[in-house]
Amino acid sequence: MLNIENLTLHYGHSQILYDVSLSAEVGKVTCLMGTNGVGKTSLLKAISGTHPRSGGEMSLDGQSVARTAKPYTLAKMGVGYVPQGRDVFPLMTVRENLETGYACLDTAERMVSDEIFELFPVLQDMRNRRGGDLSGGQQQQLAIARALVTKPKLLLLDEPTEGIQPNIIKQIGDVIRYLRDQGEMAIVLVEQFFDFAHELGDDFVVLNRGRVTLRDKAETISRDKLLASVSI
Numbered sequence: 534m535l536n537i538e539n540l541t542l543h544y545g546h547s548q549i550l551y552d553v554s555l556s557a558e559v560g561k562v563t564c565l566m567g568t569n570g571v572g573k574t575s576l577l578k579a580i581s582g583t584h585p586r587s588g589g590e591m592s593l594d595g596q597s598v599a600r601t602a603k604p605y606t607l608a609k610m611g612v613g614y615v616p617q618g619r620d621v622f623p624l625m626t627v628r629e630n631l632e633t634g635y636a637c638l639d640t641a642e643r644m645v646s647d648e649i650f651e652l653f654p655v656l657q658d659m660r661n662r663r664g665g666d667l668s669g670g671q672q673q674q675l676a677i678a679r680a681l682v683t684k685p686k687l688l689l690l691d692e693p694t695e696g697i698q699p700n701i702i703k704q705i706g707d708v709i710r711y712l713r714d715q716g717e718m719a720i721v722l723v724e725q726f727f728d729f730a731h732e733l734g735d736d737f738v739v740l741n742r743g744r745v746t747l748r749d750k751a752e753t754i755s756r757d758k759l760l761a762s763v764s765i
């Protein structure tokens with residue numbers, strides 16, 4: 534689904550990512566790991582078009598993506614992005630937040646499916662409440678649901694467990710597992726909560742100072758080796 538080769542990224546003159554190659558397959562969770570500041574969020578920004586890459590190639594389903602492709606172009610191509618910090622619109626209701634996802638759908642497809650409310654029943658109950666009145670965990674669920682409204686083929690999740698209480702972390706883990714097992718999208722998960730990532734990941738890519746330092750699969754890497762590689 535997603536294929537990236539030798540991606541570089543700069544903020545002004547400062548280079549953040551160096552020759553990063555990554556692929557993500559439908560029906561799999563690809564975990565992007567590494568300590569603070571190694572460039573995980575920057576890589577998701579490049580994939581979602583939020584910040585242009587400086588070089589390298591990227592394709593979705595074999596279709597080449599221009600270096601400066603905009604977020605709305607990528608959203609229309611099937612990239613759903615759940616950013617770090619969630620970016621829920623605080624003054625809009627839950628329903629209105631969800632409906633922002635309509636922008637990349639044809640008119641006939643503009644609806645919030647029952648499946649989304651089944652995954653996140655709390656959003657059904659709170660659909661007329663303002664986004665800013667929800668708890669952190671509820672906002673995280675809303676941000677994931679809003680991305681799902683766009684019917685993504687590639688779902689990017691940036692630290693979905695950050696600052697969230699344990700029972701909601703478990704629910705979010707169950708949702709990621711369900712989406713993976715449906716086999717209709719590729720999932721790229723940035724996560725610093727090691728056990729959460731380790732339990733969910735099929736493929737692991739570790740970044741250190743903007744470079745890929747490890748790439749392996751759940752069935753071939755030991756927990757200890759993965760843990761050591763992200764602790765450097």
Ligand SMILES: Nc1ncnc2c1ncn2[C@@H]1O[C@H](COP(=O)(O)OP(=O)(O)OP(=O)(O)O)[C@@H](O)[C@H]1O
Pocket residue numbers: 544549567568569570571572573574575576617725
């Ligand atoms: N808009 C920006 N302008 C300049 N530098 C930035 C900008 N955003 C991030 N950086 C720098 O780029 C580097 C990578 O940051 P990034 O947020 O991608 O890392 P990360 O691995 O996601 O970290 P974290 O886990 O803390 O979110 C850091 O040194 C950060 O300070």
